[in-house]
Amino acid sequence: MINRLAIIGVGLIGGSLALALKGKGAVNEVVGYSRSEDARQQALDLGIIDKAADSLAEAVSGADLVFVAVPMGAMNSVFEGIADYLSPEAIITDGGSAKAQVVAAAKQCLGEKFKQFVPGHPIAGTEKSGPSAAFPTLYEKHRIVLTPVSETDSAATAKVKAMWQLTGADVFEMNVEHHDTVLAATSHLPHVLAFNLVGMLAERNDCDEVLRYAAGGFRDFSRIASSDAVMWRDICLGNQDAILSLLEQYHQGIKQIEEAIRNQDGDYLIDVFSRAKKARDSRF
Ligand code: NAD
Numbered sequence: 001m002i003n004r005l006a007i008i009g010v011g012l013i014g015g016s017l018a019l020a021l022k023g024k025g026a027v028n029e030v031v032g033y034s035r036s037e038d039a040r041q042q043a044l045d046l047g048i049i050d051k052a053a054d055s056l057a058e059a060v061s062g063a064d065l066v067f068v069a070v071p072m073g074a075m076n077s078v079f080e081g082i083a084d085y086l087s088p089e090a091i092i093t094d095g096g097s098a099k100a101q102v103v104a105a106a107k108q109c110l111g112e113k114f115k116q117f118v119p120g121h122p123i124a125g126t127e128k129s130g131p132s133a134a135f136p137t138l139y140e141k142h143r144i145v146l147t148p149v150s151e152t153d154s155a156a157t158a159k160v161k162a163m164w165q166l167t168g169a170d171v172f173e174m175n176v177e178h179h180d181t182v183l184a185a186t187s188h189l190p191h192v193l194a195f196n197l198v199g200m201l202a203e204r205n206d207c208d209e210v211l212r213y214a215a216g217g218f219r220d221f222s223r224i225a226s227s228d229a230v231m232w233r234d235i236c237l238g239n240q241d242a243i244l245s246l247l248e249q250y251h252q253g254i255k256q257i258e259e260a261i262r263n264q265d266g267d268y269l270i271d272v273f274s275r276a277k278k279a280r281d282s283r284f
Contacts, residue, residue, distance in 0.1 A: 002027040006063035010043040013095040014069030015134025020167035033059035043131040056081035068094040072234035079109035093118045098239035099176045118160040119147045127226040140168035184242035198225035
């Protein structure tokens with residue numbers, strides 16, 4: 001049972017955790033802090049939090065569990081702002097989408113309390129953001145990855161794991177580098193591609209005419225281009241190496257496909273497309 005849960009960043013990810021734990025009766029009180037006063041008020045009105053704090057210090061004072069769910073670029077300032085106000089036994093965890101940068105920020109700012117920080121990433125989400133996007137079943141049957149480091153207290157990891165399991169999620173552990181490589185491939189690269197495609201079409205003079213005829217395939221591929229720009233800027237800059245390495249690989253693949261189309265090399269296209277189809281069909 002969590003007595004006082006502090007949610008820093010009451011949006012889709014933080015708000016959904018609060019709603020899920022409240023729904024299970026697993027928390028006595030949820031205190032929320034977001035930079036925007038609007039978000040704080042909305043979170044109160046929607047019953048996501050019981051109390052809106054006016055500062056980071058107020059939010060984490062007396063909390064036994066602190067969940068940081070702000071855009072990655074704001075993690076550093078949040079850790080700096082909470083470090084002096086955490087209870088000695090408080091456990092801190094986060095939901096940031098790339099882990100090396102968050103772990104480095106936590107290590108730099110949390111000092112002695114870094115051992116009570118359990119880095120995490122819920123592999124669940126939507127293209128919507130803010131408190132109104134939060135819903136209690138977001139994490140059900142989804143994967144949560146925890147990336148504890150050598151300093152992380154194993155009892156803290158166990159508590160965070162138990163918390164996520166209460167939401168109906170499956171919890172896995174991975175090392176930080178492996179997490180950032182895997183997520184660059186399955187999440188970060190696809191978002192970059194979708195943003196690029198939709199952005200490219202939006203530049204055309206005949207964009208409205210072109211998109212009027214968009215069907216299911218385009219909608220499926222482009223849905224994630226509706227995601228929040230600040231969040232994705234931060235993820236791209238925060239997971240730079242892994243994303244750049246995949247983009248290089250992607251460029252090479254696209255160049256080969258371009259060559260094959262130019263040369264009417266149907267065999268090459270059949271080979272690439274059927275290998276991709278087989279890989280996808282066997283997994284999803
Ligand atoms: P969101 O925009 O819905 O919510 C973020 C909240 O943080 C907002 O309420 C905002 O007011 C607040 N905030 C922003 N800067 C702040 C600051 N400096 N101090 C305090 N509060 C601040 O975003 P989200 O989708 O909930 O994402 C939160 C985190 O979760 C991000 O780090 C993101 O990488 C990660 N994540 C997102 C998804 C997804 O699909 N959206 C999935 C997994 C992980």
